[in-house]
Amino acid sequence: MKEKNFVFTIIVMVFVPHVCFACFTDNQEYEYRLKTGSTFYMECRCEQPTSSRIMLQWLDTHDQTIEPSGPGTKSNVYTEWWDEVTYSLYITNISKSISGNYKCVTDYNDQIHYRTYDVEAYDPPYFVNTKEAQYVVSGADALINCEARGETDPLISWHKDGNEPIEITDDSKYEISGLGLLIRNITDEDTGIYKCTANDFETGEEVNIDIKVEVITKPEIEEVTAIPDNVAFEGASIAMDCSARGIPPPEYTWRKVTQNENGSKINYEQVFNRIVFENITASDRGIYECIANNSAGSVSKQIELKVLVPPTITQFNNVTAIEDGTVQVVCKASGIPIPKINLLFLNEETDDHSIVWDSKNISDTETEFYLSFLRVNRQHEGSYICNASNDVESVTSEMHMSVLYKPHFSKPTVNVWGWDSNPVNLTCDYESNPPSNITWRYQGSNISTNVQLEINRRIIENENKVPIDFNNETMYGVYECTATNDYGEAKKIIVFLEGFPPPPIRNVSIQNVTSTSVTFSIEGPEEIPGPNVIGFTSEYDLAENYNITNIHVNRTWAVGNLYRINKLKPNSSYLIKFAAVNDVGAGAWSDSMEFVTLEKSTPEEPIWETDSESISEGILKWRKSDDTDEQIDFYYIRYCPVLDLVLQYELCNLEMIEPTTQFDLNKLESNTTYYFELVAHNSLGNSTVATNYITTPVKEPSTISAAAVLGIVVVIVFLVLLLLDLILLLWRKQGIIASCVNKKKKVKQADKLDERDKKGLLRDNAESTEAKVPANGHKEYEYNKTTGVITGKHSAV
Ligand SMILES: *[C@@H]1O[C@H](CO)[C@@H](O)[C@H](O)[C@H]1NC(C)=O
Ligand SMILES: *[C@@H]1O[C@H](CO)[C@@H](O)[C@H](O)[C@H]1NC(C)=O
Ligand SMILES: *[C@@H]1O[C@H](CO)[C@@H](O)[C@H](O)[C@H]1NC(C)=O
Ligand SMILES: *[C@@H]1O[C@H](CO)[C@@H](O)[C@H](O)[C@H]1NC(C)=O
Ligand SMILES: *[C@@H]1O[C@H](CO)[C@@H](O)[C@H](O)[C@H]1NC(C)=O
Ligand SMILES: *[C@@H]1O[C@H](CO)[C@@H](O)[C@H](O)[C@H]1NC(C)=O
Ligand SMILES: *[C@@H]1O[C@H](CO)[C@@H](O)[C@H](O)[C@H]1NC(C)=O
Numbered sequence: 001m002k003e004k005n006f007v008f009t010i011i012v013m014v015f016v017p018h019v020c021f022a023c024f025t026d027n028q029e030y031e032y033r034l035k036t037g038s039t040f041y042m043e044c045r046c047e048q049p050t051s052s053r054i055m056l057q058w059l060d061t062h063d064q065t066i067e068p069s070g071p072g073t074k075s076n077v078y079t080e081w082w083d084e085v086t087y088s089l090y091i092t093n094i095s096k097s098i099s100g101n102y103k104c105v106t107d108y109n110d111q112i113h114y115r116t117y118d119v120e121a122y123d124p125p126y127f128v129n130t131k132e133a134q135y136v137v138s139g140a141d142a143l144i145n146c147e148a149r150g151e152t153d154p155l156i157s158w159h160k161d162g163n164e165p166i167e168i169t170d171d172s173k174y175e176i177s178g179l180g181l182l183i184r185n186i187t188d189e190d191t192g193i194y195k196c197t198a199n200d201f202e203t204g205e206e207v208n209i210d211i212k213v214e215v216i217t218k219p220e221i222e223e224v225t226a227i228p229d230n231v232a233f234e235g236a237s238i239a240m241d242c243s244a245r246g247i248p249p250p251e252y253t254w255r256k257v258t259q260n261e262n263g264s265k266i267n268y269e270q271v272f273n274r275i276v277f278e279n280i281t282a283s284d285r286g287i288y289e290c291i292a293n294n295s296a297g298s299v300s301k302q303i304e305l306k307v308l309v310p311p312t313i314t315q316f317n318n319v320t321a322i323e324d325g326t327v328q329v330v331c332k333a334s335g336i337p338i339p340k341i342n343l344l345f346l347n348e349e350t351d352d353h354s355i356v357w358d359s360k361n362i363s364d365t366e367t368e369f370y371l372s373f374l375r376v377n378r379q380h381e382g383s384y385i386c387n388a389s390n391d392v393e394s395v396t397s398e399m400h401m402s403v404l405y406k407p408h409f410s411k412p413t414v415n416v417w418g419w420d421s422n423p424v425n426l427t428c429d430y431e432s433n434p435p436s437n438i439t440w441r442y443q444g445s446n447i448s449t450n451v452q453l454e455i456n457r458r459i460i461e462n463e464n465k466v467p468i469d470f471n472n473e474t475m476y477g478v479y480e481c482t483a484t485n486d487y488g489e490a491k492k493i494i495v496f497l498e499g500f501p502p503p504p505i506r507n508v509s510i511q512n513v514t515s516t517s518v519t520f521s522i523e524g525p526e527e528i529p530g531p532n533v534i535g536f537t538s539e540y541d542l543a544e545n546y547n548i549t550n551i552h553v554n555r556t557w558a559v560g561n562l563y564r565i566n567k568l569k570p571n572s573s574y575l576i577k578f579a580a581v582n583d584v585g586a587g588a589w590s591d592s593m594e595f596v597t598l599e600k601s602t603p604e605e606p607i608w609e610t611d612s613e614s615i616s617e618g619i620l621k622w623r624k625s626d627d628t629d630e631q632i633d634f635y636y637i638r639y640c641p642v643l644d645l646v647l648q649y650e651l652c653n654l655e656m657i658e659p660t661t662q663f664d665l666n667k668l669e670s671n672t673t674y675y676f677e678l679v680a681h682n683s684l685g686n687s688t689v690a691t692n693y694i695t696t697p698v699k700e701p702s703t704i705s706a707a708a709v710l711g712i713v714v715v716i717v718f719l720v721l722l723l724l725d726l727i728l729l730l731w732r733k734q735g736i737i738a739s740c741v742n743k744k745k746k747v748k749q750a751d752k753l754d755e756r757d758k759k760g761l762l763r764d765n766a767e768s769t770e771a772k773v774p775a776n777g778h779k780e781y782e783y784n785k786t787t788g789v790i791t792g793k794h795s796a797v
């Protein structure tokens, strides 16, 4: 810095009185303005060097004599004789505290003269509140601080850098104030070095400072992303990144916006702008915020982290219910997203209005499903499955509901029959949960004490069974069995009765007679003193033998069967008697009755024996009617395909086959429904027509067998020969074909006739059967999947 000493010299008046011996004889004053810290040097000369005694003295600001001393003294104010007539004052490092009047004094004959030097230190201008690096925000107005202080208010001027610094003056862009430089509407171009100069006019001192101004921008978040995704499975590791622009580069802070449940801890670590979750848990889900911050401001952006948790069933307990009471089955499950629950009952579906259900979300991860049984019954017992599923998975859990109920007897009263040497157990089979205690009571009368004791002993020995293994009339009577558990009791009355064989049957009439069979209608006895009738037995013989011997042919039927006797002789008279049968035995015989079989006749209608197994093997089966003892000569079989549910009469085939009981379906079209008519024939004529619909089995496409290959080869050879023969025929009218032409024509005509006859024969019989096809040729069919048999829906038409 350039220093300027302004020396204000006040009028100097010099008198030179030759008679005096003072060094100077006048008073003079001088002013010096010095920058703080600078050095002041002043000589005081004796202007009368001839005087015998030189008398000079320096006084400081407090009028104290400053003793002469050389340099190196500690004081920064000292004096020194320069030569014999020059006495100098030195002030090094002048400051305000030592500013003031310094005087050089000469004294002669009490005449004192001063040379007064007013030495004042002043401060150069200096900057306050002025930083060398300042930031301004783009887009706004900003003040670049530069404030200076000095002895007076310094004048501030500004320059902007560049090759040739330009002076900044007030205009629309800039405004200069005592506080600094106001720049309007900051842009990036305002970045630069600004020189701020402070000038103190009074002292002429000037200082300047280079201020580096940087334009900063508020952060702007470009992206907040989750890697790999913001939807993660529990246990996965993910990271979330935040990237932002801004000058100076922003700093990043992450925080979780939503509160963690039950105060679980933050589970991530932040590295610069990224947070990393090593092991995601359900409580980590929520909203996270990235805050980008620099000196220009801060911005934030949020991202939601979703966590997927497979469902878990947290509660599905076994329950025990009491019949007719209420119970609730609860299935609780948790997961994210919140699972959906449904309950399945493993037993049969019950359309039960006493069961109601409801569901409720407990929290945003847990849900509950209630199944309320308003009135429990035994059918509700069983296993229930709770199925909880969400987008992640579906899980199931099983529970068992047991129902407690009081004892129950399906038949509260039963009759039990006992008879001669037939051991019987009287049982008390109850249903209950838990099992019941059984007690028995016997209500016999007119029995001896011994018998009563014996009965009591047996009752006590056997819990729910009273074995009666001897025939003792006195044991008959009424027994009462009581089953008791915690939920109630039930009684069962067992009436133990003596059983007898059934009484004679009421009526038998003949229903049907053929040449070899007879069918009866039997009316059993009305009321019986014993077990139910289980069947009927009969003995019969030719009328001429009936009275000759006691040993007859016998036949027994179970109740409900067709009471029919076969293999009788045609055109014969028979005698027969009947008796009813129960567990005790056969009752008394009825009177004998007579019937006469018919004369020999045409065969009975054959009986189909179709089953899916034989049909799938390609065999159609039937059997001879039991009533037919006559020899069957042959069968007629006619089959017609059914296409699109319409019987195709024009495609029918008729075959006459040997007395057999099966027909090969494999020669028919596979997987096709056929209408079959079957007629048995004997020496007297035809039976009625047995009809049936059969779907032929599906032929599995088989690889050509060796035999088939051979067959194909033979056919090809044959065709070649035929071709040769044909050529021969055309060429020479010779060869096998030529010789056959006439013969063949005749044979054909005969065939046709034969066929027409047979068809006519069949149709006569067929007209009497029920399955006649209506004139329009349409018929509806029902297909039975299990047997493969199609039956007409309206077969009575
Ligand atoms: C459970 O429910 C889901 C959705 O309704 C279903 O896809 C799944 O098959 C069910 N699981 C069982 C075992 O029933
Ligand atoms: C629930 O009941 C089932 C069937 O009775 C049984 O196997 C299972 O152990 C029971 N579970 C519990 C927890 O008692
Ligand atoms: C009666 O019960 C006993 C013992 O359980 C058994 O051995 C016997 O065969 C039963 N008698 C009858 C007729 O069921
Ligand atoms: C069944 O019998 C047992 C033992 O005799 C007894 O402890 C129990 O209380 C009885 N239970 C009922 C329901 O009577
Ligand atoms: C026996 O039954 C036949 C046929 O139902 C009937 O005609 C006849 O009158 C009955 N006889 C007696 C005695 O009931
Ligand atoms: C019934 O007849 C068979 C022989 O046909 C004979 O062995 C049996 O003893 C007879 N039964 C009765 C009860 O006569
Ligand atoms: C049937 O029997 C009667 C006598 O019992 C006899 O006259 C008649 O010729 C017999 N009919 C036939 C076809 O044998």
Ligand SMILES: *[C@@H]1O[C@H](CO)[C@@H](O)[C@H](O)[C@H]1NC(C)=O
Binding pocket: 671, 698
């Ligand atoms: C058998 O025929 C039925 C009806 O014509 C058809 O739907 C089915 O596909 C056929 N099956 C095979 C194996 O050809």
